[in-house]
Amino acid sequence: MAAETSKDLSMIEQSMVPELTRRGRRSRLALVEAAKRVFGSDGFLNARVLDIATEAGLSHGSFYTYFESKEEIFREVIDAVKVDMTRPVSTATAQEDPYETVLRTNEQYVAGYRRNAALMATFEEVCTFNREMAQYRASIREEYIARNSRAIRRWQALGLADASLDPRYAAIALGAMVDRFVYIWLVLGEELDEKVALETLTRLWIQGLGLKAPTGAGSAAVPASQRRAPGQKRSSRKGESDGK
């Protein structure tokens, strides 16, 4: 579900990049931006250092002036994604009712995910075979879980939420629901209506916890025409291999 601050991987990086000239900083930045594009469209495995350098308008050897490896620049890219995803968009009013709170949070998560969908796909890719990235993602997930656990516990204490639910387990499950739903939608290309998607997720979340959702006025009615046959439509990804 929601997003929050955490210790970034970038701390290490940032302390090591101080002494660069203006030109150097420009080149480094160009590499990072190029890496976002290349990783976003080719995935991690298919991305070549040469592609990134070329895309940045640099020679391939220059890459190594700024980064030690493809992994290192990927960490930096992902770190930027994380920062972007967790930027405190709306200073949510704490007084809102649970449904509104969850809805706002989901809206922000979707907005952030949408901005970074291609890179999130690549992040998932890397997490399947790279231990360090998997751990980084686990730490991000843990933040979400901790935050949501606290919210659930609070609602339980107020007698609003189902007390028989284990807050941590519920937080893991509901976080998984939102995260995976959005992945299916924005990465795998399942065509879904944003309004309906958000209302569905939020209502399931709220009702699942035993909280009260607003009566479904005109909420979730969707024209049948918007439903299509499933299947992957990752139009944003070019140059895919067939899995050598």
Next chain:
Amino acid sequence: MAAETSKDLSMIEQSMVPELTRRGRRSRLALVEAAKRVFGSDGFLNARVLDIATEAGLSHGSFYTYFESKEEIFREVIDAVKVDMTRPVSTATAQEDPYETVLRTNEQYVAGYRRNAALMATFEEVCTFNREMAQYRASIREEYIARNSRAIRRWQALGLADASLDPRYAAIALGAMVDRFVYIWLVLGEELDEKVALETLTRLWIQGLGLKAPTGAGSAAVPASQRRAPGQKRSSRKGESDGK
């Protein structure tokens, strides 16, 4: 959530492997079994054809007598996984109440996932970069979605479930929840108690849809001692690269 039959990828294979001597069939089978072990412990990228052949007690080159590529044998392995996951364990009594129905289905899904956790991890890995596998998984997902959509629509028609929910969207979301939760648990190694996990998933599912769950008698209380700090513990996977 639940599992069901579908057109297997294996159909193509099976029609192409008729003329095999007894010895040939034994070798082919040995390769598939070896591939399960190797893919399960090394992932797809790190698995080498040589390893599979050796594990099967065959020479390197013999592999290509039976399979055209690493992808092909992987498809066959995954197909076997799918068959195992969808085997109609309990012929569920249709009269059961929704909570029991969903609980049974989730139990079966977890049991199946547990039997194939290592290969499911590898399946996820491959789906991140291989279009064909991603589509295959999408088709499997679609079966689950279709089936669950129907169940939800039925419950809505009976006045049992929240009519304001779009059945397809809800089915996608709840399916994503179960699938991802189990992945976090059985693949990423989040240590969770099985009973609590199943009860949590089922209750969120049922209540999310506005159905009635049994009052949480002794259901979801978990000793705090069972909760641990998160983080990946995929002990079953050896030889992982760092993602070079």
Next chain:
Amino acid sequence: MAAETSKDLSMIEQSMVPELTRRGRRSRLALVEAAKRVFGSDGFLNARVLDIATEAGLSHGSFYTYFESKEEIFREVIDAVKVDMTRPVSTATAQEDPYETVLRTNEQYVAGYRRNAALMATFEEVCTFNREMAQYRASIREEYIARNSRAIRRWQALGLADASLDPRYAAIALGAMVDRFVYIWLVLGEELDEKVALETLTRLWIQGLGLKAPTGAGSAAVPASQRRAPGQKRSSRKGESDGK
């Protein structure tokens, strides 16, 4: 000075090369022979795996079927050199007088060195920057030292040799003299007369230890015409870099 048996590096190798077909053995042998030629003419640093494979009539990837690295095949080449250098040419009659003994030994050493001069040069090259090779050479040297120390001690015990000399120090020094003299001669290309060279080395050795050398009948007289200005003439080495 002299040569002798020792534990070869080859032991490890040989136990790992048993299961090769006739064709495989032929290829492997071709690689070793090619490596001798390439290392001999290009040195170690300038030799490329590709050159060796090509010289052996194989593709460059095939090299790695038989050897893990340039280092590994070099070890094998050097091991063959060592075996060739230490082959027990003449089972020297123990009764010979010291001068004759030393002369025979030096003759054999020179003969062996001459057969392997190009590779000895490369061996020296590698020993300057590779610890393992340096240690291997040190172990070979130690054999020579041990053997010569014993001989010197024996002669001292018989009252034939200067008792005030430390046998080990003398063995190191005299071994260094022969080894380096031959290197200057056969590797660096100092043009010297073989007969004079051997007599000079032997006489210095014998007299240095205080032993009796035969009166220099017609021994060491060399026409002045045979003496030329020094300077490197390593005609056998092509493709030398200028030390990039």
Next chain:
Amino acid sequence: MAAETSKDLSMIEQSMVPELTRRGRRSRLALVEAAKRVFGSDGFLNARVLDIATEAGLSHGSFYTYFESKEEIFREVIDAVKVDMTRPVSTATAQEDPYETVLRTNEQYVAGYRRNAALMATFEEVCTFNREMAQYRASIREEYIARNSRAIRRWQALGLADASLDPRYAAIALGAMVDRFVYIWLVLGEELDEKVALETLTRLWIQGLGLKAPTGAGSAAVPASQRRAPGQKRSSRKGESDGK
């Protein structure tokens, strides 16, 4: 054996470096001193221009203001070593007897070698693959040979030395002995006692030529405890590769 003056390589350099400001001269000197340290500890191949510049407190690019290449600065370093090795330490009394003369010379050689052992190791390294350096070393060796040949011829003329020896061959051999002995000792790390080492070398030299050495009073007796198992111990060299 001994050391002496010769035509330096540096002549060329010096004539090309006249127009340097005070600051320029300081930078250039800093580079040479830095190069001595870096070449001494890393060898030639492993030494990077970047390391030298950094060690000198200069930027990477500035190196090329003063030197055209790594080779060029190495030549200058080696030239300084040569000058240091051949500095006329003791104004030897010509009247001394041969043993004393040789002993003094060897003492000086050892002292010089000891001051420059790390760089002498690197010099040897470079000579194995760089023609120019090999020739430079050959020219230095030739000086030693010429000088010692003359000495031997003088002693033969005086009836002191074995007339059957060819002076040049003997000079080459005895020079090789001293040079290589000292290399084994000071570069390869063979642990030896200085006094015994010098007496052994000198006695072998003198007696080898048929000259009279002083009766070995307390000369070459060494406590057995000082003798250790051989093997390379080049503790002064860090960052050695394994010869990739």
Next chain:
DNA sequence: CATGAATGAGATTTCATTCAT
């Protein structure tokens, strides 16, 4: 003079797949 960014040649190594026996 100094700087440090940019260049690019070059070599190693892996492994899926093909092929000759």
Next chain:
DNA sequence: AATGAATGAAATCTCATTCAT
């Protein structure tokens, strides 16, 4: 059928040297 030898594409990374500021 089985074997295992042969192939070669591909990608990473290093570092001496050049160059623009």
